Amino acid sequence: xxxxxxxxxxxxxxxxxxxxxxxxxxxxxxxxxxxxxxxxxxxxxxxxxxxxxxxxxxxxxxxxxxxxxxxxxxxxxxxxxxxxxxxxxxxxxxxxxxxxxxxxxxxxxxxxxxxxxx
Amino acid sequence: xxxxxxxxxxxxxxxxxxxxxxxxxxxxxxxxxxxxxxxxxxxxxxxxxxxxxxxxxxxxxxxxxxxxxxxxxxxxxxxxxxxxxxxxxxxxxxxxxxxxxxxxxxxxxxxxxxxxxxxxxxxxxxxxxxxxxxxxxxxxxxxxxxxxxxxxxxxxxxxxxxxxxxxxxxxxxxxxxxxxxxxxxxxxxxxxxxxxxxxxxxxxxxxxxxxxxxxxxxxxxxxxxxxxxxxxxxxxxxxxxxxxxxxxxxxxxxxxxxxxxxxxxxxxxxxxxxxxxxxxxxxxxxxxxxxxxxxxxxxxxxxxxxxxxxxxxxxxxxxxxxxxxxxxxxxxxxxxxxxxxxxxxxxxxxxxxxxxxxxxxxxxxxxxxxxxxxxxxxxxxxxxxxxxxxxxxxxxxxxxxxxxxxxxxxxxxxxxxxxxxxxxxxxxxxxxxxxxxxxxxxxxxxxxxxxxxxxxxxxxxxxxxxxxxxxxxxxxxxxxxxxxxxxxxxxxxxxxxxxxxxxxxxxxxxxxxxxxxxxxxxxxxxxxxxxxxxxxxxxxxxxxxxxxxxxxxxxxxxxxxxxxxxxxxxxxxxxxxxxxxxxxxxxxxxxxxxxxxxxxxxxxxxxxxxxxxxxxxxxxxxxxxxxxxxxxxxxx
Numbered sequence: 001x002x003x004x005x006x007x008x009x010x011x012x013x014x015x016x017x018x019x020x021x022x023x024x025x026x027x028x029x030x031x032x033x034x035x036x037x038x039x040x041x042x043x044x045x046x047x048x049x050x051x052x053x054x055x056x057x058x059x060x061x062x063x064x065x066x067x068x069x070x071x072x073x074x075x076x077x078x079x080x081x082x083x084x085x086x087x088x089x090x091x092x093x094x095x096x097x098x099x100x101x102x103x104x105x106x107x108x109x110x111x112x113x114x115x116x117x118x
Numbered sequence: 119x120x121x122x123x124x125x126x127x128x129x130x131x132x133x134x135x136x137x138x139x140x141x142x143x144x145x146x147x148x149x150x151x152x153x154x155x156x157x158x159x160x161x162x163x164x165x166x167x168x169x170x171x172x173x174x175x176x177x178x179x180x181x182x183x184x185x186x187x188x189x190x191x192x193x194x195x196x197x198x199x200x201x202x203x204x205x206x207x208x209x210x211x212x213x214x215x216x217x218x219x220x221x222x223x224x225x226x227x228x229x230x231x232x233x234x235x236x237x238x239x240x241x242x243x244x245x246x247x248x249x250x251x252x253x254x255x256x257x258x259x260x261x262x263x264x265x266x267x268x269x270x271x272x273x274x275x276x277x278x279x280x281x282x283x284x285x286x287x288x289x290x291x292x293x294x295x296x297x298x299x300x301x302x303x304x305x306x307x308x309x310x311x312x313x314x315x316x317x318x319x320x321x322x323x324x325x326x327x328x329x330x331x332x333x334x335x336x337x338x339x340x341x342x343x344x345x346x347x348x349x350x351x352x353x354x355x356x357x358x359x360x361x362x363x364x365x366x367x368x369x370x371x372x373x374x375x376x377x378x379x380x381x382x383x384x385x386x387x388x389x390x391x392x393x394x395x396x397x398x399x400x401x402x403x404x405x406x407x408x409x410x411x412x413x414x415x416x417x418x419x420x421x422x423x424x425x426x427x428x429x430x431x432x433x434x435x436x437x438x439x440x441x442x443x444x445x446x447x448x449x450x451x452x453x454x455x456x457x458x459x460x461x462x463x464x465x466x467x468x469x470x471x472x473x474x475x476x477x478x479x480x481x482x483x484x485x486x487x488x489x490x491x492x493x494x495x496x497x498x499x500x501x502x503x504x505x506x507x508x509x510x511x512x513x514x515x516x517x518x519x520x521x522x523x524x525x526x527x528x529x530x531x532x533x534x535x536x537x538x539x540x541x542x543x544x545x546x547x548x549x550x551x552x553x554x555x556x557x558x559x560x561x562x563x564x565x566x567x568x569x570x571x572x573x574x575x576x577x578x579x580x581x582x583x584x585x586x587x588x589x590x591x592x593x594x595x596x597x598x599x600x601x602x603x604x605x606x607x608x609x610x611x612x613x614x615x616x617x618x619x620x621x622x623x624x625x626x627x628x629x630x631x632x633x634x635x636x637x638x639x640x641x642x643x644x645x646x647x648x649x650x651x652x653x654x655x656x657x658x659x660x661x662x663x664x665x666x667x668x669x670x671x672x673x674x675x676x677x678x679x680x681x682x683x684x685x686x687x688x689x690x691x692x693x694x695x696x697x698x699x700x701x702x703x704x705x706x707x708x709x710x711x712x713x714x715x716x717x718x719x720x721x722x723x724x725x726x727x728x729x730x731x732x733x734x735x736x737x738x739x740x741x742x743x744x745x746x747x748x749x750x751x752x753x754x
Contacts, residue, residue, distance in 0.1 A: 030342045034329070037347070041181075048184065048200040055195030055292040060366040 177333050182287060183324030183350030185308045188301065188315070190362045191395070191606045196293025197301055197315065199308070202264035203283045205273050209241040210255040211280030216242075219278050226272040227262035234261055264288050291443070296365045299447040300399055300547070300604075312443060314358060314604065317546045322353040357606040359395035364388055367729045368398045372698075375722040380704025382406050383432045384722070385449050388730060389583045391590035391686065391695045393607045394600030396545070396580075397730070401448040403432055406704060412669040421676075431666045431678055431702050451549045453576035454699060457664030458513045459684045459715070460572030462628055463585060464522050465510045467533035470624040473524040476507040476631060480517045487516045491563045495519055498714075511634040513661065515571050522570040527561045534569060536619050537585040538599060539577055545602040553577045572662055579697045586684050588619050589629045589658070590692035597625035632658035633689050639720045647721055653728050654738035658692075659685025661715030666702060678702050683719035687727045693736050698723045 056062060067073075160168065188197040205227050212219070220238060224231040241256045248255055264286060265273055273283060289304045302313020310319030327350030331339045372384040382405070388398040409428040410416075420427050433452075438445035446452065468474050485500025499512045509517030522530060534540070540555030554576035556565045568574035580602065588599050597620035620628075636657030643653065663681045665674040682699040686692040698719040707713040 027341050033347070034342065037349075044184075045201040048198065051187075051195065052198055052200045052290050052292070055198060055290075058194055059292050059296070060363050061295065 175332055176330050177337070177339070179329045179331070181327035181329060181348075181350045183326050184287070184352045185289065185304070185324050186318075186322030186353030187355045188293070188318070188322070189355060189357050190293070190360050190365075191357060191397075192361060192363075193357070194293075194362050196297060196358065196360075196362065197289065197291045199287055199289050202286050202288035203270050203273070204260055204264050204286050205262060206258055206260045206282055206284055207238050207241075208257050208280040208282065209238060209245050209259055210257055212238060212242060213279065219281075222276055222278065223261060223281060226269055226276055227265065228269055229262040237261065260284075293362060294443060296362055296369060297360065298442040299401070299445045300360065301443060302548075303441070303443040312548060313447070314356070314547070316548050317604065318356040321356055324353040325351040327351070359390075359393075359397065359603050359606045360399065361397050363733055364398040364730050365400060367733065368400045368726055369402070371722050371726050371729075372400055372402045375698075375700060375718070376402060376404050379700055379707060379718045380406060381700045381702055381718070382409065382430065383448070383701035385579050385697075385699040385701070386722070386726060387449050387579045387583050387697055388726065389587060389602070389695050391587035391600065391692055392592075392595070394584070394587070394602045395607055396602060396604050397694065399447070399449045399580075401445075403435070403438070403448075403701075405430065406702070412671070414671060417668070417671075426677065426705070428702075428705060429669065429675060429678060431669055431675070431680075433669060447547065447549070449579045450545070450547050451551050451578075453551050453553050453578055454680050454682075454701075455573055455575065455664040455667065456577050456582060456682065457572040457662030457680070457715070458515075459582065459660050459662030459682050459697075460575065460577075461510055461513060461518050461570070461662075462589065462632060462660050463537050464518060464530070464533065464570050465506075465631075466589075466620050466624055466628045467530070468521045468524060469506070469627065470620055471525070471529070474506045474521050476505060476627065478506045479503050480506055480509055480514075480520055482509070482514050482516045482520075485516070487519075489519060489563070489567060493564065493567060495567070507631045507634075510628075510631050510660070511638070513635075518570040519567045522566065525566075527566060528558060530566060530569065531555075531558045531561050534575065537588070538617075538619075539575060539581055539585065543578075543580050543584050543602045545580065545604055547604060550580075551578050553581055572664060579699055582684055583695050583697050585619070586686065586695050586697070589625050589632065590686035590695045591625070592691065594622065596620075596622035629658050629686070629689070629692075632660055632685075635660055636685060636687075636689070639683070639685075639716055639724065642716065643721045643724050646717070650721075650725065651728065653724050655687045655728060655731050655736070656689035656739050657685045657687045657724065657727060658689050659683060659723070661720055663714045677708060679708075679713050681713060681715040681718040683715045683723045685723055685727065687731060688736065688739055690739075693734060694727065694730055696723050696727055696730075698726065 057066075185199045187195055187199070189195055205223065207223070216235070216239060220235045221231060223229075223238075224234040227234070238259055238261070241259050245255045265283075270283075287308055289308060291301060293301055297313075300313055302315035302317075303311045304315050305311050310316035310322070315322075327348045329342060329348075330346040331342045333339050368386045368388060372386055375381065375384045383401070383403040385401045386398070387396060389396055406428060409430045411430050411434070416427070417429075419425075432448075435446050469476070474480075481503045482497060482501050484502050485497040487495050489495065495515045497512070497514045497516050499514070501512070501514070504512060504514060504517060506517070506521060508514075509521060525533070534555050540553050542550040542552050544550075556569075556574060565574050584599050584602055588597050591598055591600070598618045633656060636659050639659070639661070640653050640657065643650070661681075661683045663679050665676075666678040666680050667673070668675055680699060680701055681703055682697065684695070684697040686695040700715075700718045700722070703713040703718045707718065712718070
């Protein structure tokens with residue numbers, strides 16, 4: 001009889017401890033989840049703030065005032081020997097491939113028409 | 119028997135233990151039932167004395183989600199939501215010394231010390247009275263607005279009992295200066311109230327989340343049920359069709375126009391005719407020096423005395439002074455009489471019905487003519503006769519009146535309505551005006567002649583552009599009007615949807631004829647503004663000058679005008695259509711006869727068109743083609 005009672009008490013104890021452990025783990029998981037959510041929310045808030053700041057600083061007016069603050073600027077000096085127009089055939093010849101900034105093409109436009117005196 | 123029972127029980131200890139155990143068990147069960155009953159009673163029908171002390175076991179923390187952003191067509195943020203912090207004081211816990219603490223709060227929030235002191239101490243005093251009367255205390259007094267980062271730093275270091283920070287959603291609008299009423303406003307609950315904020319409210323509206331947690335008697339959280347957390351869903355981002363850079367170009371040019379023309383106001387809309395997307399929409403106003411508010415009595419006196427008074431023709435807009443977001447968007451909400459800018463629609467209507475050919479000569483009566491019903495008409499350019507095409511280029515009132523006489527009243531009315539006048543464009547902006555078109559039954563001979571010249575019809579700049587797009591669209595879309603959009607077209611979205619208003623060939627023909635007007639404008643602008651960068655894009659369009667209507671009364675003012683120009687560019691493959699309306703060019707321009715649409719709105723339109731097309735990377739008309747450029751390269 002005593003052995004049975006001890007066995008019952010032990011089984012009940014182990015079951016209780018297991019249940020308590022599971023419950024504690026569940027609470028811990030929920031707590032971790034809440035902490036993670038709170039961290040994510042805090043990061044989101046920071047992200048929103050930075051996003052707003054970027055928004056403010058990239059307004060056309062704001063960019064302009066920054067450019068003005070940088071002082072007078074000069075056009076890029078161009079190496080005229082490198083001037084040429086790109087065509088589709090050019091882009092298919094990899095050995096000659098080079099990148100010419102759009103400003104170069106713009107410069108070319110003001111040159112005289114073919115056959116005219118420069 | 120009883121004695122015997124006791125005796126036998128005493129004799130058998132096991133039986134006795136069983137009996138005692140049974141009694142204890144029954145006792146425990148009864149006790150348990152009593153406790154359960156009590157719990158049930160407390161849960162279901164608690165006593166009235168307990169009611170004030172009973173609280174819910176589950177608490178809910180709302181998790182606010184974020185309202186969607188508004189961005190321009192290139193993704194630049196024009197309105198967004200962030201979290202800000204505001205300082206508040208619990209007067210019940212705010213104690214002496216007051217002066218030192220109030221100074222610290224005022225410094226942290228950047229508010230006036232006296233104002234902060236008045237706000238807090240008034241509530242502290244009220245709490246004293248409430249405490250004596252046994253009433254509940256005031257526990258919340260906000261101080262100042264949302265704090266900046268630096269202020270937030272200071273405020274978080276205050277460490278004063280009863281001073282706290284609360285989190286708030288803040289709607290910031292970096293694009294407000296450029297977009298104004300187009301952008302609109304949200305209310306305290308972040309619901310759209312005006313402008314795009316209202317138009318796209320449903321898309322940007324967030325769905326807030328919540329966390330339900332079980333708590334103890336002291337309110338401390340115990341646990342969260344598995345289904346207790348519902349995350350919030352942020353609102354969608356809305357991409358407007360507006361381009362902030364084009365918007366800025368237009369604003370700059372309109373502000374210059376206000377100064378150059380001494381005008382009371384200026385409006386401009388830039389549209390992509392293919393997609394119907396509005397690229398820019400700007401409305402600026404000013405109160406010209408010496409202009410006076412409309413007064414009927416004074417009008418009578420002035421009319422009789424011949425005195426010249428400059429009336430304010432733009433209705434007062436008090437909301438504009440309170441907040442730019444609350445201003446009237448006159449591009450959408452206010453109508454004007456388009457004058458000669460209306461002629462291309464009527465010209466195309468007559469041509470489409472085969473009632474006149476471009477080279478047909480029309481007798482324009484040396485610039486003065488009386489209609490069959492006795493109405494006098496005059497032309498700015500007095501000519502004996504001119505071709506039907508030249509009637510449009512020279513903006514001949516007589517030629518247009520004679521040409522449109524070939525239309526029946528129902529035909530002309532139908533043409534006007536078909537171009538979308540007299541009803542909103544459906545762009546989705548709040549407060550859009552429908553415009554005014556005389557109904558078919560009241561359409562008279564007088565109306566017929568007036569409408570041919572752009573009078574007796576009231577339009578919004580947006581309606582004009584939508585109708586004008588019919589001339590600017592190409593290929594199978596030529597002669598159709600787009601559905602207007604203020605939200606950017608999705609990638610690969612439909613562009614072919616439109617309402618046909620003209621045969622494609624008539625639309626193309628009208629465009630070619632209007633190129634003559636554009637050439638003349640460019641040539642004149644070169645003389646008028648030699649310092650401006652040259653215009654390298656060909657333009658087709660039409661100018662218009664209409665007498666301004668008397669504000670708040672019937673009829674027209676005698677010497678004040680609404681001048682406008684509507685155009686598309688480049689001629690061969692139009693990328694944009696633009697309308698510029700200058701309200702009331704100043705008396706100096708009128709004296710010099712330079713108040714016409716070509717002289718006032720025309721140059722503004724050219725500058726806007728040139729800068730916009732350059733920004734969009736549209737090649738100039740006279741840019742050398744690849745073949746000639748390569749030939750040049752080879753020749754070196």
